[in-house]
Amino acid sequence: MWRNLNFQLHSSAESRAPIARIYPYGKANVKERNYQDVSDPDDIQAVIVQSLPSDKIAAVTSGEHLNEFLMNCLLNSPTKFPVLFLVG
Structure with a gap:
């Protein structure tokens, strides 16, 4: 198999x-x-x-800012798909 x-x-x-x-x-x-x-x-x-x-390049400093950033990307026409680096 x-x-x-x-x-x-x-x-x-x-x-x-x-x-x-x-x-x-x-x-x-x-x-x-x-x-x-x-x-x-x-x-x-x-x-x-x-x-x-x-x-x-955009720096996102909070969860609220990240949510706003992603919504702006998705609601754009044409839709934008950003690359995100999460650094902790």
Whole structure:
């Protein structure tokens, strides 16, 4: 019933294979030319944040502010789907 699956036995970081491909903020032609492969999991968040224009980053300081932020994103036309980093 179960098939034999060949999962990678070592992490991508050990093999230096990219574990994420990050596309910059912008239109499709920008993304096609300027994507970046990242092999270290610790670098992914830094690369993403650096690729965003400063006016596209919002700090949310309370649950109420988070709720308002998400409702604004969902009620926009077209709907916006933000990336959220929860840092505690």
